[in-house]
Amino acid sequence: MAEVKLAAEVRTNFGKGAARQTRRDNKVPAVVYGHGAEPKHVAVDSHALMMALKTPNVLIALDIDGKSELVIPKAVQREAIRGFLVHVDFLAVKRGEKVTVEVPIHTEGELAAGGNLLEHVLNALPIEAEATHIPEAVTVSIAGLDAGHSVLAKDIVLPSGASLAVEEDAVVLQVVSAQAEAPAEGEGEEAAEA
The missing domain is CATH 2.40.240.10 (Ribosomal Protein L25; Chain P)
Structure with missing residues (x-):
């Protein structure tokens, strides 16, 4: 940096x-x-x-x-x-001192087909790193993830010298299924009659 x-x-x-x-x-x-x-x-x-x-x-x-x-x-x-x-x-x-900061989370790749949505549970990842070597961001691959999958803090590869400042099992990202809109009252009956 x-x-x-x-x-x-x-x-x-x-x-x-x-x-x-x-x-x-x-x-x-x-x-x-x-x-x-x-x-x-x-x-x-x-x-x-x-x-x-x-x-x-x-x-x-x-x-x-x-x-x-x-x-x-x-x-x-x-x-x-x-x-x-x-x-x-x-x-x-000071140089060599470790500090706790939050770094932005960037994603790469495409979700599995099916119109799923990616939910950012954490927008930034709390890490501890040397003050002169704080990463600008961490990158997470979401390629092929399907509904129900989640990325935990421990799954993210951190740069050398950095460590997590959050629980390892904390959910960072999760994939949720896009829910179809329920038909408004009366619309389903009209479609059935037609």
Whole structure:
């Protein structure tokens, strides 16, 4: 996983008004916490941060007052309608340290014929991996699965160095049969008379 370098300014003003002013200046208010240190309140360029967050679990090297600090996004708040960034919580990490994150699940292949539906019980798989080697996603083959089949967490092949942070028997995906619509009341009788 590549590191993204971003500059951050230390924030000294807090509260709703200060946060709004920070956003008007095209910056996102954020906080960096972890390793028992005091939280650091920072502001990061909104466009650069938005582009960095397009990669799930991105590793960011934040430049805070000339010191570089490795962080991963832990909580991202977006404005409900327009989707712009409102606030971000960063978790400070160290190289070699293991962190628990959720990685997206991608599927490949086609289900068995018959109009079955694939249900994502989990949209993301909780795993534990080294902070500098977090996979962008895990891929699951659904080729030939029929109604009633399910994919358990233990069935997913994880990259080396990663381990499950969820029960091994947790259902991740399941195939359900598409149910035919029941005829509305009276329709079945009319068809029988014809």
